[in-house]
Amino acid sequence: MTLYSLILTTLTFGAMFSVLTLSLNLQYARGGMINFGTVAYFAAGAYAYAIFTQEPPSGLDQYAFGFGLPWYLGFLAAGVASLLFALVTGWPTLRLRGEYLALTTFAFAEVLHSFLLNERRIGNGSVGLSNVERPDPTLIGLNDMLTYAMAAVALMLVTAFFFHRLLKSPFGRTVDAIHDDEIAAQAIGKDGARIRLQVFVISAIPIGFAGALYAMTTTLVSPALFTAEITFFVWIALALGGEKTILGAILGTLALVFFQEAVGSIPFESVRAAQIAASVEEVVTGILFIIVLRWQPWEKLSRRAKA
């Protein structure tokens, strides 16, 4: 892999996953909610996109619906699907706090995963949906990879900008007030559970869009692509980048994706060597994560900057 394609891949997937990290940042650092099921909203978006754009089933296909719609409708459907899934999972669970919320969201993600795997009528079961429809930028003379990288970056920037504005608005101040002192916020008539649900649902929408973009880029959706590893990956990225800032969330994700892609692009002599490299990469990621959470260098830096 050349340096150019390494950077492009990092940008594409890094920007895409940054959207997830940004949403977690909003949910955790601002809303105080531990969402351990992020992958589910991502999967909901990707599957919605694939199902809306896929040709109707024929022959040996086992999925029930394929609407054959154009890509932009699929893209919208992805955001809506993620929003609906956030409503369905958030509405009953957001009165739970801390680790209990972490566990229920995790459980919901596993339930969705299990359904996608076993219920062939949704998305062809473990086979998944392949040849997912995608707009072809080469038709108008654009480079394929570059365009998808740009699209991912654009989605990331729009999400970051939107979240930034949201947090600066009166709504954002309410969110912070509830995070700092829920009882005081309630005393002035702010309903904590309701605001939390709003934050949860709003932050799920871009995850759905990222899912659609992911399906377009890889042209495949299958349960194996949407495991809890993604959730944990995003958490690690968030901790690496420093959980309080939007820029940190983005840089953390880009750095982590770059690190993984770089290790993945080393040409190994044997399969075993590549396996070991992948495992060592996992170990290094885990240790980095532990170190960052322990010493919290970014928190200290930002505190020093303020002082």
Place this chain on the structure above:
Amino acid sequence: MTLFLQFFLTGIVTGSFLILATIGFSFTRRVEGFLNIAHAELLGVSAFTVWGLNNLLGWHIVPAAVVGIVFTALVGLAIGRIVYDPIRKLGPSVLLITSVGVAYAIGGTVDALVGTGIRTLDIPLATSYRFWGLRITDYQMLVVAFAAVATGSLALFLNKTSMGLAIRAISANPELAASRGIDVKSTSRITWMISSGLAGLSGTMLAIVATLSTDIAFHQILQILAVAILAGLGSLYAVIAAGLIVGVAMDLSVFWIPAGYRPLIAFAVVILVLLFRPEGLAGKKSR
């Protein structure tokens, strides 16, 4: 009807295994105050240590199991001291998230050392016994026996020894316990040893009754969480009840719905319990 009873019996065995896998987790939660997602990775550490000693070095299964369990207890102790102790003041959420990093590090190490593929121990095949038309193997009986012995001795330890009382005092009220002169450090060490040793025991059991691949640890954490939540993240007896309920529910579910949904039962249990009884089966209302 026989088939139904057979599923029920297998469910008891599954449940006993889940109890073994969960008591250590639940114990850590109670004393150290957080959910240690990396707990299940310790099952993998022990299972593959036993496998390595037994298969690669040709040890007999019994010494291999003993060394595997002791080694796992020490690994758990080391992680507790090095990783979790220094950040305890940051609160349960940070500890929970950190444990994900620990799980990555342990899982990756096991992957790097063992590699992919399916492994089995070099032990005699299970002998199957029949009682009134129901089958059970000697290894399955071993799992049930170990679950009973482990929970029994843990209960005795917690209720009858001064160290056990100290641990219970800390889990009830850490500040008060510390101010009354209980050595928090040494109880914490004992806790890590015991819970990791129990993880080691259940990993060894897993190696005996199942085929091993390096991703088993992750599948176990899902079920461990289910049992722990149902038990209300607390009492030992609740863990026993919850383990049996989840085990029997998972195995009996095969009677009505496709077997692919078996793991899902555990999660349906988690969601339902948390929605209707957020503090678990035996939990008290704390908010």
